[in-house]
Amino acid sequence: MTEPLLQIRGLKVHFPIKKGILLDRQVGAVKAVDGVDLDVAKGQTVGLVGESGCGKSTLGRAVLRLTDITEGQVIFDGEDLAQLKGEALRKKRRSMQMVFQDPMASLNPRQSVETILTEPLRAHGIQYDRKNRVQELLKLVGLPGSAANRYPHEFSGGQRQRIGIARAVALEPDLVIADEPVSALDVSIQAQVLNLLEELQERLGLTYLVIAHDLAVVRHVSDQVAVMYLGSIVEQASSDELYAKPLHPYTISLMSAVPVPDPEVEDRRERILLSGDLPSPANPPPGCRFHTRCPYRQEIRCHDERPALRLIEPGHTAACHYAEEILSGAIRPRQADETFAAGPSR
Amino acid sequence: MRPSIPNSDGERMPVEYLDDHPAEATRVRPDRGGETPLLRVDNLSVTFSHHGSKPVFAVDEVSFDVQAGEHVGLVGESGSGKSVTSLAVMGLLPTRGVQVQGSVNFDGRELIGLETSQLRDLRGAEMAMVFQDPMTSLNPVINIERQLTEVLLRHREISKNDARTEAVDLLNKVGIPDPARRVSEYPHQLSGGMRQRVLIAIALACRPRLLIADEPTTALDVTIQAQILELLKELVTTTGTALVMITHDLGIVAGLCDRVHVMYSGRIVESSERRTLFADPRHPYTGGLMASIPRLDQRRGEPLTPIPGSPTDTLPWSQGCAFAPRCPHAQGDCRMETPRLEPLGNRALRCFHPLPPTQTKPRGSS
Numbered sequence: 001m002t003e004p005l006l007q008i009r010g011l012k013v014h015f016p017i018k019k020g021i022l023l024d025r026q027v028g029a030v031k032a033v034d035g036v037d038l039d040v041a042k043g044q045t046v047g048l049v050g051e052s053g054c055g056k057s058t059l060g061r062a063v064l065r066l067t068d069i070t071e072g073q074v075i076f077d078g079e080d081l082a083q084l085k086g087e088a089l090r091k092k093r094r095s096m097q098m099v100f101q102d103p104m105a106s107l108n109p110r111q112s113v114e115t116i117l118t119e120p121l122r123a124h125g126i127q128y129d130r131k132n133r134v135q136e137l138l139k140l141v142g143l144p145g146s147a148a149n150r151y152p153h154e155f156s157g158g159q160r161q162r163i164g165i166a167r168a169v170a171l172e173p174d175l176v177i178a179d180e181p182v183s184a185l186d187v188s189i190q191a192q193v194l195n196l197l198e199e200l201q202e203r204l205g206l207t208y209l210v211i212a213h214d215l216a217v218v219r220h221v222s223d224q225v226a227v228m229y230l231g232s233i234v235e236q237a238s239s240d241e242l243y244a245k246p247l248h249p250y251t252i253s254l255m256s257a258v259p260v261p262d263p264e265v266e267d268r269r270e271r272i273l274l275s276g277d278l279p280s281p282a283n284p285p286p287g288c289r290f291h292t293r294c295p296y297r298q299e300i301r302c303h304d305e306r307p308a309l310r311l312i313e314p315g316h317t318a319a320c321h322y323a324e325e326i327l328s329g330a331i332r333p334r335q336a337d338e339t340f341a342a343g344p345s346r
Numbered sequence: 347m348r349p350s351i352p353n354s355d356g357e358r359m360p361v362e363y364l365d366d367h368p369a370e371a372t373r374v375r376p377d378r379g380g381e382t383p384l385l386r387v388d389n390l391s392v393t394f395s396h397h398g399s400k401p402v403f404a405v406d407e408v409s410f411d412v413q414a415g416e417h418v419g420l421v422g423e424s425g426s427g428k429s430v431t432s433l434a435v436m437g438l439l440p441t442r443g444v445q446v447q448g449s450v451n452f453d454g455r456e457l458i459g460l461e462t463s464q465l466r467d468l469r470g471a472e473m474a475m476v477f478q479d480p481m482t483s484l485n486p487v488i489n490i491e492r493q494l495t496e497v498l499l500r501h502r503e504i505s506k507n508d509a510r511t512e513a514v515d516l517l518n519k520v521g522i523p524d525p526a527r528r529v530s531e532y533p534h535q536l537s538g539g540m541r542q543r544v545l546i547a548i549a550l551a552c553r554p555r556l557l558i559a560d561e562p563t564t565a566l567d568v569t570i571q572a573q574i575l576e577l578l579k580e581l582v583t584t585t586g587t588a589l590v591m592i593t594h595d596l597g598i599v600a601g602l603c604d605r606v607h608v609m610y611s612g613r614i615v616e617s618s619e620r621r622t623l624f625a626d627p628r629h630p631y632t633g634g635l636m637a638s639i640p641r642l643d644q645r646r647g648e649p650l651t652p653i654p655g656s657p658t659d660t661l662p663w664s665q666g667c668a669f670a671p672r673c674p675h676a677q678g679d680c681r682m683e684t685p686r687l688e689p690l691g692n693r694a695l696r697c698f699h700p701l702p703p704t705q706t707k708p709r710g711s712s
Contacts, residue, residue, distance in 0.1 A: 259597030266601030
């Protein structure tokens with residue numbers, strides 16, 4: 001395996017909950033990201049999946065230091081970003097860029113495409129040939145040269161996302177973090193943008209951290225996939241391995257919930273329905289964070305001991321006490337008609 | 347086997363019928379053909395006009411039938427006219443600047459041109475709708491009980507007390523734990539999935555014969571989406587309610603609908619029974635959609651074939667095929683002449699140059 005470009009160690013991002021006007025005392029914290037370790041190897045794509053509120057976007061923003069890090073290390077190219085400040089951090093940001101979810105909101109409606117694309121170059125004081133660089137970038141993302149003098153509202157959603165991508169690669173970064181790059185787009189457009197991201201990776205040697213809620217999209221673009229639940233990673237493996245052999249009960253349920261556009265598959269599938277909603281990250285359940293909804297939950301350990309992410313098979317980690325038993329089939333999911341009362345109290 | 351539905355805690359509970367006439371409640375699905383359909387939409391068109399600009403055809407020449415108890419899917423991207431179709435069927439479109447033509451026949455009654463008061467007698471009682479966004483479809487300042495009993499008090503001769511009991515009962519049926527407490531809460535106290543369950547309860551309160559669900563799970567997470575779809579499926583199957591599912595997600599349709607209509611730019615371009623449609627799409631748009639969606643059961647590295655252009659690059663249907671500018675199979679006549687929706691075997695297709703039957707085998711079938 002190639003050396004990691006980005007190493008995240010024990011990353012925690014907590015947002016304080018405050019009460020009172022004068023004293024402003026802290027009464028708790030929303031543990032958006034609560035102890036994450038993740039490696040992103042050079043030239044690879046790592047996908048981060050999870051449902052809304054699991055902390056995946058906060059993790060992406062924390063890597064770029066767009067939110068403050070409470071604890072932990074983000075080592076990028078040998079340097080700990082968590083310790084950087086001011087000018088040093090600003091310089092470092094040149095090599096890490098972000099593509100945002102909503103192409104309507106992430107482009108300034110009053111700036112022409114040319115201004116949008118050259119702003120990062122100006123901000124970092126890079127000498128460039130104005131006309132040529134803009135044309136080059138537009139060509140790179142498959143937009144016509146005439147786009148340079150137009151404004152964001154003149155473009156469709158897919159084209160706008162292309163402009164957002166052109167802006168992200170304008171500085172020739174090493175790492176691009178794409179936060180839900182296709183979820184705001186129409187289905188027929190999503191594939192265009194996914195293919196563009198892949199093409200750019202090949203041509204520019206980019207490393208991606210792709211954050212998405214759509215498992216199928218993540219599986220399609222990623223080499224490695226990490227599944228997040230309530231602020232921590234519960235499983236990580238290569239894309240094909242994870243799909244072929246999901247170990248964590250959450251991953252298993254998530255996969256069984258994704259509809260597949262094929263009646264033959266849909267009719268044969270056995271759905272594992274998860275109970276209830278995501279618990280609040282301000283007050284996460286004790287023990288395994290997933291035990292309140294887990295269909296494989298056992299009487300012991302699950303509700304009082306938080307499982308660590310451990311290596312179950314080569315290149316495949318999972319944070320479940322019973323991953324081996326689930327893999328071997330010794331533990332079966334609770335049958336649908338079995339009563340809930342059989343499990344320990346919620 | 348007794349049917350059962352999962353509640354939001356994953357517990358399965360037996361389905362009780364939504365009223366006291368189980369025999370009537372378990373209508374069997376009649377054979378397609380012979381009998382008159384429950385809903386017949388015929389040549390429906392909706393035009394939006396704004397003074398000073400040309401009128402826009404949002405829906406055009408849309409015809410489809412829904413048999414009693416049948417599950418029908420309307421699939422399309424944003425702007426394809428699927429939602430406007432459903433609003434036109436329910437008579438929920440504004441009158442100013444909107445022209446609705448054609449016929450919507452519900453159980454022998456023509457709905458287009460019907461008095462609002464008569465439509466109101468039908469809506470909620472005979473036909474109901476579940477909307478996309480559970481956050482905005484409930485009134486935030488009125489508690490769940492009043493929103494639920496409103497429909498019961500409007501359509502049934504029932505006392506307030508009985509309505510309350512029934513509201514609690516309904517919440518129980520859609521799998522909301524502790525319904526007696528929840529019923530007096532306000533929408534903001536419920537999660538997105540719960541709110542969608544409440545909306546389903548309201549829609550099914552009077553046991554309508556037709557339920558239109560407009561993107562009911564788009565605003566929800568996948569695991570919650572699975573819960574809601576399962577609930578909807580089991581409720582409509584056990585009560586014999588006909589379902590029109592409007593969605594952009596082919597995956598949802600694949601597991602739920604008997605018959606699927608694919609819409610593009612306001613018109614139906616392909617209609618077929620779901621297995622036929624997915625195994626052998628013939629319209630280049632249908633085929634293109636299927637080839638462009640990443641599938642979970644597909645290995646990494648299999649390239650996606652996107653549909654070029656964007657849904658806004660359309661040709662007006664009056665001139666030719668709206669999909670022609672994006673269609674890899676388009677030829678000269680596609681831009682000159684308007685293709686008609688014509689029967690082809692057991693499907694209907696609007697295309698001069700359909701995909702050959704063997705070319706598009708479903709991908710990822712490994």
